[in-house]
Amino acid sequence: NAGVTQTPKFQVLKTGQSMTLQCAQDMNHEYMSWYRQDPGMGLRLIHYSVGAGITDQGEVPNGYNVSRSTTEDFPLRLLSAAPSQTSVYFCASRVGGTGELFFGEGSRLTVL
Amino acid sequence: KNQVEQSPQSLIILEGKNCTLQCNYTVSPFSNLRWYKQDTGRGPVSLTIMTFSENTKSNGRYTATLDADTKQSSLHITASQLSDSASYICVVIQAGTALIFGKGTTLSVSS
Numbered sequence: 544n545a546g547v548t549q550t551p552k553f554q555v556l557k558t559g560q561s562m563t564l565q566c567a568q569d570m571n572h573e574y575m576s577w578y579r580q581d582p583g584m585g586l587r588l589i590h591y592s593v594g595a596g597i598t599d600q601g602e603v604p605n606g607y608n609v610s611r612s613t614t615e616d617f618p619l620r621l622l623s624a625a626p627s628q629t630s631v632y633f634c635a636s637r638v639g640g641t642g643e644l645f646f647g648e649g650s651r652l653t654v655l
Numbered sequence: 656k657n658q659v660e661q662s663p664q665s666l667i668i669l670e671g672k673n674c675t676l677q678c679n680y681t682v683s684p685f686s687n688l689r690w691y692k693q694d695t696g697r698g699p700v701s702l703t704i705m706t707f708s709e710n711t712k713s714n715g716r717y718t719a720t721l722d723a724d725t726k727q728s729s730l731h732i733t734a735s736q737l738s739d740s741a742s743y744i745c746v747v748i749q750a751g752t753a754l755i756f757g758k759g760t761t762l763s764v765s766s
Contacts (some may be wrong), residue, residue: 570672585758586744633698646698
């Protein structure tokens, strides 16, 4: 049982480049979400999904896109990377409602 | 405004000592509260959940308390170990499923 798997673990981009952070879970969780974690800011919600075909914006959605075509996968797309998007990104999933969040190991992104 | 405030921001203690981390919240309506532990370079992992009716819950050397009247929670760590060095994040779940995150307390345990 792998839980929540994120790839890549590390990535360096140049300003203006695009990329996709991958997230997959094997727990059949309906709810999936993406967070970014910056020093002194805590975890901030970027986008979330309550099921396949349903996505919604979180606290800091600008510059990011998501889609949810299957229950298992929830990729995060950076359309045109900016230095302000340098951060550690976490994908998380839960059963729903007030269930425990299961986090991936994180993806550290640096935008030059 | 729904907020979760954690204190202290950071803490350094000697191995074997006890410590207490604080979490104050203004989230309403309240559903439950979780404490997560985040080791350096890893994702957060849930330590315990506190519901409205629970005052105290233990998980090994970790004991969480909740005072729903004063909207305060604490996480007490007994006989600290080097492996307790981590960030501890308080998350309050608002009824209706919204999660409000604290910024965390960074604990360093030294030998």
